[in-house]
Amino acid sequence: MTPADPWLDDEQAPRTVRHGAWSVQLTDDSVDEIRYGGTLVLRAVRWVVRDENWRTVDLVVTHRPLPDGGEDELILAVEGRSVDPAVGVVLTGQLVLRPGVLRYEITGSVRHPFRRNRFGLVALHSPEWAGTPVTVTHPDGTGSDIVVPEEIAPHQPARDIAALRWRVGTLAVEMDVVGDVFEIEDQRNWTDASFKTYSTPLSRPFPVELGPDDAVTQAIEVRCAPSGAGPGRPASAAPVPAGASQHEQSWVFPEIALGASTAPDSAALDSTGPDRRWPGTVLVELDLAAANWRAALARAAGEGERLDVRFVCPGPAPIADAVRSLAGHPVARVGVVDGATHVSEPPLVAALLDALAGMQPGPEPVLGTRAHFTELNRTIQRLDLPDGAGVAFSLTPQMHDRSRRQVIESVPVQRRVAEQAVALAAGARVHIGPVTLRPRFNAVATAPAPPDPAIEVSAGYGAEFVPEATDPRQVSDGVAAWAVASAIALAVPGVVSLAYFETCGPRGVVTAAGELLPMGRAVEWLAELSGGRVLASSPATTADPVTHVAVRTSDTLTVLAANLSAGAREIEITVGAGSPGELTHSAGTVGRVADRDGVLTLTVPAAGAVRWVRS
Structure with a gap:
């Protein structure tokens, strides 16, 4: 174990691609952090394969720039495959960025017969989408209005989707989904930090047998334009802490x-x-x-x-x-x-x-x-x-x-x-x-x-x-x-x-x-x-993954702090005057601490946890 790899997973940092007002982060299997003019529009778009038992098939996807994009257009060729060659999933397509438009179009196929419950594109929306008014366009051209639920929704907030429209701050966002009928699921039910717009509707029978001749083509197109401030969440608002709350008493x-x-x-x-x-x-x-x-x-x-x-x-x-x-x-x-x-x-x-x-x-x-x-x-x-x-x-x-x-x-x-x-x-x-x-x-x-x-x-x-x-x-x-x-x-x-x-x-x-x-x-x-x-509790939020709690047991005061970010962080906690405390790290090392005038200052290493105890 090395300080440079505290998670032991060898995950690589995402690659950021910018074109005009667009910026995206490319990972091994996903297009993440889709922003327009700095405003987060979607958390991710990706191709998802789930087998007949809903197990996720691991994919490796590459995005390679193509030379034929014009001055106002960036085109990335998309190629992907399943990590397990026995599954035999193959993906080809394009990610296109042009002024005000992002289009992700993929064709998926299999080399061998495969029974799937899901085989297609999904769009992930951030938890801050909760409370946002959204207009849903259905495949027959009719529309309906929903508000993305604040409470975790036990069932799909919207079904039968061909397009979605919403606002974030002064940005109007339209998203078309092509190649299937989509619906929305509240993935917070599984502690995912997202809502998901996905295909195929769960009302259809599954699993479905795919063969080498059964290519599936789908596209997600996102269009962004400035708009007057509407009922959507303002872009300048701080991210809503998922479930954060204040309790007046211990x-x-x-x-x-x-x-x-x-x-x-x-x-x-x-x-x-x-x-x-x-x-x-x-x-x-x-x-x-x-x-x-x-x-x-x-x-x-x-x-x-x-x-x-x-x-x-x-x-x-x-x-x-x-x-x-x-x-x-x-x-x-x-x-x-x-x-x-x-x-x-x-x-x-x-x-x-x-x-x-x-x-x-x-x-x-x-x-x-x-x-x-x-x-x-x-x-x-x-x-x-x-x-x-x-x-x-x-x-x-x-x-x-x-x-x-x-x-x-x-x-x-x-x-x-x-x-x-x-x-x-x-x-x-x-x-x-x-x-x-x-x-x-x-x-x-x-x-x-x-x-x-x-x-x-x-x-x-x-x-x-x-x-x-x-x-x-x-x-x-x-x-x-x-x-x-x-x-x-x-x-x-x-x-x-x-x-x-x-x-x-x-x-x-x-x-x-x-x-x-x-x-x-x-x-x-x-x-x-x-x-x-519990005397004080500061849970991690979507904006700040550093957390601590102070607890009194009998005559002992204990502070536990954890840092899930990529760099060391310093936090301050008011603990009151008293004798010096002892600091330990979960890996057995001792971190840095200062206790002055009843204010405890802890330096918490990246991806680390520390404990401070005062009897």
Whole structure:
């Protein structure tokens, strides 16, 4: 690990291209930060391929200038392919920039038969698009007016789209979509920092078989012109912090839990050891359709002091027996979801409550979804919460995109998701987790995933194994900073527990040798704040990815700060007069600190996290 690569992902900086009033950033698979006269018009346009199970196919796209553009026109040739040659996606097209007009036209094809759920262009709009009036033109030429929702929309804000018109400041923007019918999705449901205009409508049957003769051509054309200030968001306004809020009184920092290990090799348990047993709650998901779920329960019980158990059920029949199996284990919470819908369906909830009725005092029932906030947002109205029950959902920043930018920009959206979840819970306690870098299972698969011959499943455990669920950045300093920033974003009044990562194994907080990883140290820091009073909290925003929280526990004042930006940052926090504090860094190094007249000045390294403690 080197200071120059704190994320360990070798991502290259985007290349900026300017022509006239236009500027864009070109990455390996996308045209990003589309601006006209300095005003952000679109967050990105890109070609997206999703297979029959909604897995994203990784693409590599190049943009090469062509000499035939005139003085007022810049033409870039576009060539792309799938990273996996077995998939065989081929892209050709052009990016054209001329005064007031940007056109991105792509033809996509496949060399081999391929079953796709999505195959075409998407346009991403920034979170600041929320609240903007938009005129929608439909394929039949009729129009309708919408306002992009401020709250995270459970369903598509607009369908049947041929063109969109809106204003940003004094700029009028028109966007035509060609080659298919498009619709809009609120990707904040998955903690993406975007709204998405995409094809093909979800109302059409999928998957669709593509063959070598089935070329698909689509285009997105954006036109910009000066216009009188209208009802759109003013361009000069500061970006709206996604979910930022001010709380007049302090509140309790949530409990920090870990996910149970899903490592296929039981030798990974050696890395926990007596010194690495988590001194708190371990969240374990038990698939009651698996023959060895009891072994998975016993394994998880050895990884922490108490359990948060989530049953995944094919139906209500096995629930009573599963609850009886918890006897003798310290259990804080018990939840139940359907194995197909991933939601707490009413028959399962009734069976769980009946089984828990005989346990006095019993664990807290937890209802909701083992999948994304999306499912909670769409089903909360039919979730009949009994008194004393909590609400749960999980979180991953990489449902749609694996880029570092996506991981970082998900953090401010997590704050908005947490606050909306608290509002939906209507007074019930909210539990968020597992929080993982990559999806730990495919919540939208339309068919079972083929077995991965590289994975050897141990016979004694009922863990779930998902190809590509482990992010190589898991061991990096950047992820330690991300964990701190994520917890600060999610730690809002009403959220009472957060479960991160796993105890050990490829997605664990320690190495196979038992050494604590940087993000493991960050999670330990967060756990020390559990139950303390939050005195100050500054969550990351879309404009500023630097965050901190100050928490008092007993007679100790702790400040955690994280910096997700590319350069070191200095922050000031008022902590009041007192004895000097001690500063540590998640990577084990000591950073710079000054404490004068009760004002703490911390220098937080790029992609780093620091802790300052005063007893």
